[in-house]
Amino acid sequence: MRFWGFLASVIPFELAQGLGVTGRFFFKRKATIQYPEVKPVPKDRFRGMFGFSEERCIACHACAKACPIAIIHIQDHFEEVEVEGKKRKKKVLDRYDIDVKRCMFCGLCEEACPTKPVAIWLTSKSYEAAAYERNERLYFDKGRLQSWDGVRPYPGVLTPAQGQLPEAPGGAPAGSAEPKP
Amino acid sequence: MPAPLMTYLVIPLVKIVVILAVVILLAAYMSYFERKVLAYMQIRIGPNRVGPRGWLQPIADALKLLVKEDIVPSRAEKLVYFLGPVLVVVPALLVFSVIPFGPAFKVAGHVVTPYLTDVNIGILFILAVSSIGVYGVILGGWASNNKYSMMGGLRSAAQLVSYEVPMGLSVVTVLLMANSLSLVKIVEAQQRSGVWYVFPGFIAFFIYFVCGVAETNRNPFDLPEAESELVAGFHTEYSGMKFAFYFLAEYANMVVISSIATVLFLGGWLPPFPNALAALWASPALAWIPPVAWFVLKMAAFLFVYIWFRGTFPRYRFDQLMALGWKVFIPVSLVNLMAVGLGVLLIGGPR
Amino acid sequence: MSEPEALKPFPDSEEMEISFGPQHPATHGVLRVIVKLDGERIVDAKPVIGYLHRGTEKIFERETYNGTIPHTDRMDYTAAATNNQGLVGAVEKLMGVTVPPRAAYIRMILAELQRIASHTIWLGTHALDIGAQSPFFYTFEEREKILDLFEEYCGARLTLNAMRVGGQPYDLPEGWTGRCRTFVDQLPARVAEWERLLTANRIWKLRTVGVGVISAADAIEWGLTGPPLRGSGVKWDVRKVFPYDRYDEVAFEIPTGAGGDTYDRYLVRMEEMRQSVRIVQQCLAKLPDGPVMAKVPKVIKPPKGDVYFSVEGPKGELGYYVVSDGGTNPYRLHVRPACFINLQALPEMVRGQLVADLIAVIGTLDIVLGEIDR
């Protein structure tokens, strides 16, 4: 068998085998997606851009406490509200800001939110929130969190302002948060 | 227009312009061809944004390099730094003057030869000129006053010198068979004997091509510009047009090696098995294929193999590369030279 | 093996000192190696680290226990699942929580998929450093499929944050196990294809056999764990020695190499990918039903005391030392980083070799600077 060993060492069969592999890949289907024209489809649980609904938010600060890097700033005050004749004190949200510039999209705020369905959610499928200037454009206050100006929603996903509420008509649109088990 | 002025000045000038234009365009589109083929081997697509299906990518690259700022390191040797790329490009383009792209043919009464000159010491000229390219690499590496590029320069000097020898020896085996140094006569010798020299001199062909890959610093021998080790080897400090020259020279050298291999081993512009299938090639269906097409087809095949190598093989370490060159290629090519010499002596070869 | 030791540096040759990195194409992150060269031969190599130091262990001390998990994703950013698995395992051990079997199996599936993904990054970049360009794209194509599975399960591709103290925050989406099985069933064929490109390749062998050799005794002395240790022939894997989750209910082997050089470590990791496929297949078959979260209070307050718990990460033993003073924040949370300790053996493995081998050895140690610098 020494002869075959010598022959194999002289004639590079295994190099040809390697060339065969790359040769076959030459004809295989390509994996490239032309990004701007063809957008990759995020999955349902994709933790993308924030969604926020002020009606459902009870200003309990649970999300601000749960956030590992404390970038949710909430201020609220009490107001007297007449509910069926009884005087009730109700919390009103003044300020609900998220410093998205430093956010790591870990989703702990969405998990901590006690309301059903959640008032702050990340599972909107939009990921195009790039900005030229980070301090201003990426600091989302209550209004922008709902109107999403400056964020291009993923086609088919309603922005919070367009009523992306789970009980919006036609059940939960693809982008809204289905209630967590 | 007096005849000598025409034959010694105007026609060569026209040919020079044509050949230079073709070569530079070919080298530019080589980069596009390489990026596309490499991409297809790596399940991706390659440039397809600039122009239809990416056709204008090389033009865009050239323009970019043209207008890019040409940074010269402060403590570089200005003159030698400038000379580096020149010394690499000029030999690469000079070699094309001798390569026969096709046989002489008649156009409106004039005999037109699709090559610049038919120097009767063609092979010697090519080997001599292409070894000047080494200076460009070494001087470029040393002059840019950067540790990495100096190492890159030294490495490529040792590599090019030690692979020049086996390449020369394998070319000599072809000379034995063709009994002439001029490239045109070699192709005609292959036509007369009806067999391409790749069949009798297969070992020489294999060694020639592998050494060709080493001469042009291509994978698996791309030590001098091994990105992972020396950042970018000898052309780390070059940018703008000077970098474009190194780029152009590398691709031009690839085309040179491929075309010489075509001429020496695959019978230049001859269709496969020129004599045995002469009837087939002369038949009306295939008669219209110009000889130049055969030449370009074979050269393209070689270039594809170059890129195929780049997509597949890892890189040799420097000492292994030298060991392979000296301990394997040189002895084998010497033994092969003797064998072919003996063969030619016995069989008698073309007179 | 080329004879580097025989060539002693010439007495009067002055060595050239090169700084390798921290921004260098082949240092897998911001590692700087100050290399003393005699010609091309390495006389000495001194790694300099700390460029990516973010003070993770200090940050741990101000976070709640579930708040530390996103930070562990960012230590070894190529293996978030095993990082999470280590931390939550340590806190559960401290609290005495038993994780429901379904959660344990989901964790094992995620960890093994993460091991495969980490090994694909290693193979892609290691082959690229040594010159072979194509494996990079083939391996990343497979890794893309794993990241899609992760994205479908927890919403993130790289920084998963997919485990909580006490179990899993959410269950597998339906159809996920089917997609996971189809991926895992076709992976061995892909690994075989990569091996056809490299394993027998003479240039690959020339570049890896006899490079970065470390003996079994030295490997233990230098505290190596994971593939670098198993490449030298020591059959030691945390999943077998201290079984956690449900690894004792799953059959798999531990591949070991003989020579302790780069080629053996390459073979060990390729075999580990096949073993991970076996594990995931068995986990998918045995996946029990039931809850995914144990009865754990909403605010995690472990008892006073300290515990050390380690998992077998793709790079080696990843340990967590949790010291609790009974509060909601960990009093001290130390991480035993496998890459940090494996990197320490670099000078030992590289002395006397050539510059090109330094690149091969950095690749074979499979270091990630996020875990080294924390």
Place this chain on the structure above:
Amino acid sequence: MTEQDKPTAPAESAPQPPAAPKPPWEEKPVTPVPHDAREHPEVREIAAAVPDAVLEAVEFAGQVTVTAAPERLAELARACKALGYGFLVDLTAVDWQARPEGRFDVVYWVHRHADSRRLRLRVRVAEGVEVPSVTGVWKVANWMEREVFDMFGIYFADHPNLERILTWEGFSGHPLRKDFPIEGIDTGAAVYPDVFPPGGGPVAGGEGES
């Protein structure tokens, strides 16, 4: 809950009695209880090798911790290496700021490959006291001790090159000490005097200008 160290049958998960109690993950967590571990074979082994070095031995959640006297540490380390603990798993420190008997805990994990036994050695050290370096016994301790010095400021006697490993040379202070501010110190002015006015640097996490 599976045992980390004791290869014997785990004590916690009691065998399922015939009545169908809820499985352990539906019960409230069973917090482990520390109890004395002087009789453990490996602790007796160590105590025999180095007489009065073992101050106390505790077994908690299946892991044995031996607290040793700081001055006998070098001797203890050599004894452990002799007993086969060839693999130093990890070495770190914990800062108990207000503790009277020594502010720092320096903790070592040693592991014996032969029978997969793992042991934790702990040494209580006051601030400024030099701890003998174990790089002589296990080479891997080099960087670990440098990191502990960098983070805690604990000096290790006859360490080959005791210098900072993660923070840069000019860094003042030891980050993992409890008295080091969590939001970081102002290094901007010290490192980039021309960019930040004295005292005006971007305190870690602060709002430096974009």
